[in-house]
Amino acid sequence: MRLARLRVFDSIPVERYWDHAKNKAIFDRVADKCYLPTNRLLLDLIREHGGRFKVAFSLSGTFVEQANRFRPEVMDSFRELARTGCVEFLEETYYHSLAGLWEDQSEYREQIREHRELMKRELSAEPRIFRNTELIYDNRIAGTIESLGYDAMMTEGTEKILGWRSPNYVYRPARAGSKLKVLLKNYRLSDDVAFRFSTGPSWPEWPLTADKYASWLSQAEGASVNLFMDYETFGEHNWPESGIFDFLRHLPRFALAHPHVSFVTPSEVVQHNEPVGEIEVPFAISWADTERDVSAWLHNEMQHLCFNELREMAPLVREANDPALTHAWRLLQTSDHLYYCTTKHMGDQDIHTYFSPYDSPYQAFVNYQNAIRDLRAKLLARTGGKALH
């Protein structure tokens, strides 16, 4: 069973970009409600089941930066998890950004390289498997990841690319000669925990008990059932009162009681399984919203404007060659900023607006633009260019 991945954390720009006090308050809250208790629980479970329970994480660079700044003990607990030998860490872009969607993939590669160095430095880890921001994937991204030498990458097991096929098998990109393996998230089973766990009586399967869920897992067919979700599922999106921690505590026991069920890391799946088919993804997919494409970040013109402006700043950033400005430019690329500008229907917005500091997507846009504009002005000042207004 594969679990968790860490969602990138919000950096919130106000007049001077990041509101450190607010970031700290949020990080503290989530650390106390989720990261620390869940890590502790996972450590207990790993010890309790003598190596038969395994877990994988994807931590963004911005998450690690904030952990180190605000609550170093969170990183310590991840290191303790790493030492158990039952935990795998994945690669993603340092900034949880959408650079993978740029035609020029060089910035994307840079951000991945930064993440690689971070994993080595902080966790002595060398990830072999990549998962892109919000599981965004298309043919071009697959090509880049393969060329960087990763064994496999993950994305969403949507019918759009699978058709009738099951996400519980390993696939490969449709490009001739591709050796990359692709693992697909089983969204039904993942979302049962991540989204539906606290629904209440309106969901026929509520309450979801560990034994019931374990029996569902045991009935699944294929090489592996890939369960990915935001780590905040445990304690934040689902409060302790919902029973989510009890669920997690008892799940391994019930699952392992079925003789043919075992927990594996992504690398183990990749090592022991060959692709059964190809996936052709010319237009990017993701795990977000019902559409499972990139509309969550790029459906309206306000989002397009911000996305394009940041992308077009790349030559200016390179020319200015200022580490602080480059870092700020990259932090502004974190997908959350675009997400706050969405004007789609309310349902899917609820998860992210829980963390949104803005009252409306319009105010999010205004704020985001203020930061972008300010950054551009600073870059122009550095390079002596003319103001574009």
Next chain:
Amino acid sequence: MKVAMIGWEFPPFLAGGLGVHCLELTLQLAKLGVEIDFYMPRVAAEGDLRVADAHRHLNIIEVEAEPIASPYGGTRKRGYDAAFNDAVAQYNARLAREFRSHDADLIHAHDWITAPAALHLRGVTGKPLVWTCHSTEWDRSAGFYPQSWIMDVERRVSREADAVISVSRYTGHELARLYGADRSRLVPVHNGVDFAKFSTAAERDYGAVRRRVLFLSRVSRQKGPMHFMEMARRVLRSRRDVEFVVAGKGEMLGEMVRFAAHEGIARNVTFAGYVPEDRLPEVYRQSDVYVLPSVSEPFGISVLEAMTSGLPTIVSKTTGVGENLAHVLKTDYWDADEMADLVLSLLDHRVLRETLGRNGALEVRKFTWAACGRKTKDVYEGVLGRGRPARGYAS
């Protein structure tokens, strides 16, 4: 069903928000088969055009009254002088005498100005009373020396009416908070807007920006005019190529003019004066942003008018209509910095103007007079179903 409605304004005379509401509401109620006797003061002298001649869907009964300006509009100084108070008392007294809708099932009164007569008539006839609050004395005064005797009237009627309709949940909360009105009898019913008249969103070219920011409202303290001026001053510190238009008249106009002159921004502020009904759509069409920083606004029909025309809008958080709108920008009424930031961003980014403007124009479609009429009739049904007995003229 027959309703004896007691009002004050009715188009074409003294057509402020209350008058528009009464016209639209009665049109909808008539469509739903409700017979209406509508009482209002006779404001025209003998021989002049009679209001009753202009409308066929209801029976207008004009009650003798001294010609007085409406407390809701005009440049009249705020502060009810003795003559005005006398006129209101006189209207209410004459109403009580001239009431002849004995076959009506209930009485529906609007605002404080008709409340004394309405309560008296309820006591005398035993008919249930529905009272609509369009604004409170607290709103109108912006908390600045509210007249306590008017608040007393509002307190009494909001507690004693069989049902109280407020034009927003916000106003409903105010009634409960200020007057201890019984929440179980409070029903918020939103106003509507004349879409056909104001709908120019399709023709609007968001790329062609005039950099014009509009304040269109009665120029009274309630509407936050000085906060608009503060915001203008801050915007103009950043860019001088913005025009602020103040369209309307009221007792705070002079202060706005003096501020503009004193702060050296007079060249960027146009005082357009009162805009007649037929010219309103044009004014909205020619502007880029609409700002209404009301200190306390029970509803804000002008917001709907502006948004229907596709105009991106900023309202205060204490504006009733905002409670049911997502595609509008909301700030604290006093936060000139925030308003200025939003205005600058709107003027700079076509995508923001267009996204907000087009989505807003679609969103306001839910504010229909038909819905207002239906919900009002529902309140009537509710009150009649309960069959309250006459309470008598209790003190």
